[in-house]
Amino acid sequence: MSRFELMDTAPTPERAILVGVDWRSDGWPIERSLDELERLADTAGAGTVARLTQQLDRPVPKSYIGSGKVEELKGFVQRLDADVVIFDDDLSPSQQSYLERALGEPTKVIDRTALILDIFGLHARTREGRLQVQLAQLQYLLPRLRGMWSHLAKEQTRGGIGSRFGQGESQLEIDRRMIRNRIAQLRHELREVEKRRDVQSKKRNDSQTFRIALAGYTNAGKSSLLNQLCGPSVLAQDKLFATLDPTTRSLSLPGGRNVTITDTVGFIQKLPHGLVEAFKSTLSEVRDADLILRVVDISDADYPRHVDAVEHVLDEVGAAEQPAVTVYNKIDRLDPSEVESLRRREPEAVFFSAVSGEGKEELLNRIIHEASACDAPISCEIPYREGLLLSSIRTQGNILTEEYLEDRIRLVCKVPRHIAARVKPYVTE
Ligand SMILES: Nc1nc2c(ncn2[C@@H]2O[C@H](COP(=O)(O)OP(=O)(O)OP(=O)(O)O)[C@@H](O)[C@H]2O)c(=O)[nH]1
Ligand SMILES: [Mg+2]
Known part of the structure; x- marks a missing residue:
């Protein structure tokens, strides 16, 4: 058993103070961003007892917020007996340890990234998911090790968010070298798991099944949509990041065609980069799909920002150009005239409600339409120098015949639409 096992539950609800900086740019209004942070804190088992905001043009290098604000924060912490202070933006390791010293024992100072990593740790179920989260947590921990020594020493007494990282190690055992070794080991284990996943996904490719992946902001209703289309089976909850590990279900469309749908981890604004990195293989389910359903909670006033955040992550995993259909979910919450x-x-x-089933027929018809676009065989002659294109056709398409010529390969193949566009210059009939 790993000595870096994740712990499942927080011992007692913690009392949290949220701190946000209003950058006066046209990003998210700070109160909205803090609403989301409060939901994240709640998911991790902490109750919010106060919020503190400050307008700044740029962060103060030493303490992130101004020194007067730090004093105000200290007063809040003492009056409200807060256990943890959560910053909405990323703190540098030195800012984090400065703030901890300024606020005094035993208050913890963490940032949005640590909070999200904590939730991921609580929700990861499969071996791959747990390895991915452990990797991201240790990468976060490594530069903060000095500041965290005190955390780890007091882990028995304090517990809660942030202290669950590296759980199970005694203070003396942990040093940078060990963490680096563990990171290397996790990377190795993940590569092994990924290899197995590649074999599985190659099998799915070979079976020619049209593959759909769900992508969207956390809580948009992806799991509910899957349940509505395939019958209830996955957990759908009014919690952020209820789903972490990908689930693939098969769906028999009207007309008889079978497709698969994969539900996976949701996205969020300021998603820690290390996490996207660690979840690359999970997110490859999205990148390799024939069609992405971009699920949007249209009843959320912030939905345009959610759409932007999702776009950003899809871009980061190389899936921004994949064929996609936008599904506006939760229309049961809107006025019909608004819809x-x-x-x-x-x-x-497509306008849809995963709860009432409204729009289901429209969605299914749309999937049938998109899937049938890949059905027509294409005849083409592709030069060997187009190695990348050839390998995309091999992995994502289906080759019916092939003939090797001197400088090119003659193929009859079926390919997804986004590849068809790249094959177009070489089509022969
Ligand atoms: N009213 C309404 N509620 C919905 C609809 N779809 C989902 N919900 C609710 O929204 C919440 C989140 O739904 P999930 O399906 O868990 O969302 P998700 O996108 O899978 O979220 P994560 O896995 O946490 O990223 C749940 O409480 C659902 O019941 C809908 O069409 N209408
Ligand atoms: Mg889900």
Whole structure:
């Protein structure tokens, strides 16, 4: 058993103070961002007892917020008996340890990234998911080791968010070298798991099944959509990051065609980069799909920002150009007239409710339409120098015949639409 096992539950609800900086840019309004941070804290088992905000043009290098604010924060911590202070933006390791010293024992100071990593640790179930989260947690921990020594020493008494990282190690055993070794070992284990996943996904490719992946902001209703289409089976909850590990279900479409749908981890603004990195193989389910359903909670006033955040992550995993259909979910919460006017504005999108099933037929028809676009065989002659294209056709398409010529390969193949566009210059009939 690993000595870096993750712990499942927080011992007692912690009392949290949230701190946000209003950058006066046109990003997210700070109160909205803090609403989200409060939900994240709640998911991790902490109750919010106060919020503190400050307007700044740029962070103060030493303490992130101004020194007057630090004093104000200290007063809040003492009056409200807070256990943890959570910053909405990333703190550098030195800012984090400066703030901990300034606020005094035993208050913990963490940032949004640590909070998200903590939630991921609580929700990861499969071996791959746990390895991915452990890797991201240790990468976060490594530069903070000095500041965290005190945490780890007091882990028995304090517990809670942030202290669950590296759980199970005694203070003396942990040093940078050990963590680096463990990171290397985790990377190795993950590569092994990924190899197995590649074999599985190659099998799915070979079976020619049209593959759909769900992508969207956390809590958009991806798991509910899967349940609505395939029958209830996965956990859908009003919690952030309820789903971490990918689930693939098969769906028999009207007309008889079988497709698979994969539900996976949701996205969020300021998703820690290390986490995206660690979850690359999970997210490859999205990148390699024939079609992405971009699920959006249209009832959330912030949905345009959610759409941007999702776009950003898809870009990061190389899936931004994949064929996609936008599914506006939760229309049962809107006025029908509102839905109509949105529909006029975005005729390409599907409007849906995973709870009432409204729009289900439209969604299924759309999937049938997209899937049938890959059905027609293409005849083409592709030069050997197009190695990348050839390998995409091999891995994501289906080759019916092939003939090797001197400088090119003659193929009859079926490929997903995004590859068809790249094959177009070489089509022969
Ligand atoms: N009213 C309404 N609620 C919905 C709908 N779809 C989902 N929900 C609710 O929204 C919440 C989140 O749904 P999930 O399906 O868990 O969302 P998710 O996108 O899988 O979220 P994560 O896995 O946490 O990223 C749950 O409480 C659902 O019941 C819908 O169409 N209408
Ligand atoms: Mg889910």
